Amino acid sequence: MSSRYRPQPDSPPPANKGETPASEGNALWRIQEWFSDLPNDSVVSLKAYHRELLRFNAKINLISRATERDADEAHFADCILATRAILGSALEKRVFDIGSGNGLPGIVMGILDPTRE
Numbered sequence: 001m002s003s004r005y006r007p008q009p010d011s012p013p014p015a016n017k018g019e020t021p022a023s024e025g026n027a028l029w030r031i032q033e034w035f036s037d038l039p040n041d042s043v044v045s046l047k048a049y050h051r052e053l054l055r056f057n058a059k060i061n062l063i064s065r066a067t068e069r070d071a072d073e074a075h076f077a078d079c080i081l082a083t084r085a086i087l088g089s090a091l092e093k094r095v096f097d098i099g100s101g102n103g104l105p106g107i108v109m110g111i112l113d114p115t116r117e
Contacts, residue, residue, distance in 0.1 A: 027054055029072050035080055038112075045111045046076060053102065062102035079108035087113050 029050065032043055050071060057063055067074040082105055086095070094117045097106030109116065 026069050027072070028070060031072055031076055031080070034077060038080075042111055046108065049103070049107055049111070050076060063104075075104050076108065079105035080112065083109045083112050087116070093117055 027050070029047060031038070031046060035043075038046075053062060053075075054068060054071065057065070057068060063071060063075060086109070093115070095109065097109070099106060
């Protein structure tokens with residue numbers, strides 16, 4: 001079985017009225033389907049970050065426009081898997097994210113384990 005998530009031929013869940021920025025209009029969100037063991041508060045926080053990432057991407061170019069639609073797979077699923085691997089190892093409580101400035105994977109890691117610094 002491949003460790004990469006593949007988009008399914010289903011339609012994205014309906015968006016809540018008044019909450020969906022224009023740039024998120026065609027973006028998929030399948031994290032709950034793929035990671036059903038995530039606590040609901042983590043899923044809500046991840047979705048809020050996803051929404052803000054796409055909203056600001058229109059102004060700042062935080063991620064490639066080509067990955068906006070499948071950002072749940074290209075960025076969030078990858079970060080969740082990496083976070084689980086990293087946090088599953090014997091690390092100190094302090095983890096440094098030296099990245100490109102879009103918050104990935106640091107914000108995802110912080111959402112999934114808020115006890116780490």
